[in-house]
Amino acid sequence: MAETAADIAATxxxxxxxxxxxxxxxxxxxxxxxxxxxxxxxxxxxxxxxELVRRMARASSxxxxxxxxxxxxxxxxxxGMLSGPSS
Numbered sequence: 227m228a229e230t231a232a233d234i235a236a237t238x239x240x241x242x243x244x245x246x247x248x249x250x251x252x253x254x255x256x257x258x259x260x261x262x263x264x265x266x267x268x269x270x271x272x273x274x275x276x277e278l279v280r281r282m283a284r285a286s287s288x289x290x291x292x293x294x295x296x297x298x299x300x301x302x303x304x305x306g307m308l309s310g311p312s313s
Contacts, residue, residue: 241309242302245269250309256291259298
């Protein structure tokens with residue numbers, strides 16, 4: 227199923243919190259998300275986070291990057307690290 231421009235825009239433009247960091251980190255694009263996940267993997271030894279780093283590095287198409295971003299947001303939400311959309 228193809229994603230619309232609205233779906234893609236809703237995927238980005240949010241803030242997330244790294245463990246032991248008071249200020250949120252703005253995620254505006256896929257590259258921001260990749261940097262965040264790499265830093266997250268350094269701070270935690272969670273195998274799920276390390277697998278997410280690998281999945282995001284392997285994503286080579288819009289479909290795969292969209293799927294990786296959904297997985298990223300789901301992992302953040304499950305850990306209470308996702309903030310609401312920022313303006």
